[in-house]
Amino acid sequence: MSQSPSLDPSHRLRVVDLSEADLLARLFPRLPVPEGVLLGPGDDAAILAAPDGRTVISIDTLVEDHDFRLERPNGHRTTGYDVGWKCAAQNLSDINAMGGRATSLVVSLTLPPTTPVGWVEAFADGLTAAIRELGAAGCGVVGGDLGAGAQLVVTAAVTGTLDGREAVLRSGAKAGHTVAVTGTPGRAAAGLALLEDKRLLEDGRPSRDFGAVGEELVAAQLRPRPPLALGPAAAVAGASAMLDISDGLIRDAGRIATASGVGLDLDPEALRQYAAPLEEAAALLGVDAMEWVLGGGEDHGLLATFPQGALLPDGFTAVGSVVPGEPLVTLASQAAALRGWDHFAH
């Protein structure tokens, strides 16, 4: 059933043209070699080292037409590279949010039989690039699963180490602590709005109306850059609570509030700096940039709380404070409407 690769370049080959073993043989050389692993891919399971006697673990899935679109009505194409990047980035971010360092990924790919082999190879390349460029040195793919399905579904489980430190949970915020963020809240949401807008050019790149700023916003959506050095830095600095902003600042702040049994009061003035670089795109689309800042997820920056007087690590910006009382999120002491992403009810 296989065809000669020399007659049929990989961008035309479909996964149905290859055996599972042949497809794996094409993918493995593209994936980062895991370090500090006791047994890598090729057996029924892999074996990870856990020098401090603990393993951190999380799982995340991306689904075609829900978490990404291969092709949008305006012609923009999300590449395999983009999906591989995002798959790695959002998983690495979950370990970062605990104050840990990612050590391995296991990856399951559900592929329509007509999926071009080149798409899957690009997926592997994007995954590898994210691991390297985001600074997850030593983290590699130690196992996986391949199967057929009606749409592309990409799941990765990620493991990490705390390197002997305590984890930073969502539940440790106390009244009087400082609320701080890293990264670029709202940027990925603005990028998504641009991607969904009809004014994108046919080739899927932002039109001149959006310019270089538009490209940056789109990149934040397609290839988020979680600040992997800052999770451990926050842990070392004594962060009392932390998570990654994946579903929107207000919604994620609410999770710390609930887990910690405190209120989080955010300062709209401090947050306005994040809206400023989005104003141009917001004006073009006729929306309020602050809505992206407050409700947009997927940037995978960190939201953390620090005890009074703690020195915030470089990269964190104070944007509010923890207050006693109901576990609610307020903006300058006013109730904040719940915004952000819910997978089913929206």
Next chain:
Amino acid sequence: MSQSPSLDPSHRLRVVDLSEADLLARLFPRLPVPEGVLLGPGDDAAILAAPDGRTVISIDTLVEDHDFRLERPNGHRTTGYDVGWKCAAQNLSDINAMGGRATSLVVSLTLPPTTPVGWVEAFADGLTAAIRELGAAGCGVVGGDLGAGAQLVVTAAVTGTLDGREAVLRSGAKAGHTVAVTGTPGRAAAGLALLEDKRLLEDGRPSRDFGAVGEELVAAQLRPRPPLALGPAAAVAGASAMLDISDGLIRDAGRIATASGVGLDLDPEALRQYAAPLEEAAALLGVDAMEWVLGGGEDHGLLATFPQGALLPDGFTAVGSVVPGEPLVTLASQAAALRGWDHFAH
């Protein structure tokens, strides 16, 4: 958007009627509480104990219409309970095949928005039942991900511990070693053939033609029972190579042959005992029962090799021997045609 559960019982509620938080709140009480876990569900990641400094990990996916069918043309319905059971069983089996003991699962569910909430609850119940009934005491669900998609896709990553022992890899078989199996090779494949047969009754149960034997075969396919005590027992007994029979005896034997650089010669006479209980179904369907024994996967029994003179643990049966030479599988020294499951090329 939610409706009152009192007006709308869960078998009519669809996942789109609930928020993600509400759906999780319905699932968690049904899932087994993990033991020996340092941090369970509810944060960005969970934290597992790894007392011997190692964590075993694997990942497996089940896809609607590829790995299971909600409804077959003959009327048989695969329940959420069945899919939950199988999801747990096949993942637990991967740890068993290393000689380890499963400690946790992280589970990602991709659900069409119209999926009945009752289906997802049954999934959780089946997962829990498999963990308990198969003897994976202490193993629990420590995290997960929920999302929407066009078809049901269920992925679990499983972790395990080796309890201080060495893992049993695929690569340790040496000429002269004994080849042994556990479980019921061919039974799940026979069950699948019955499930796909038109002679099933309308309500999806095997007709009287198939009788009690038919029900057993169908159960082997829908709710496989990997022998979780036997992986560690084989490790203690000195097994030199091991894997779980998931894609077919010949195909999986070939994996040990390739990894170990040896031949595996299987004894057809010894294997015939596994065909005997399948003969009645085979005769009804007009097929050769030995084809199910040699090519059928999904029973999740173990295939292992043991050094000469090693006492096989109770539950293992000698079915051949490791021979020098090319890494091939033979049947009474005759070349065996490759059988079994390949996800794309079949």
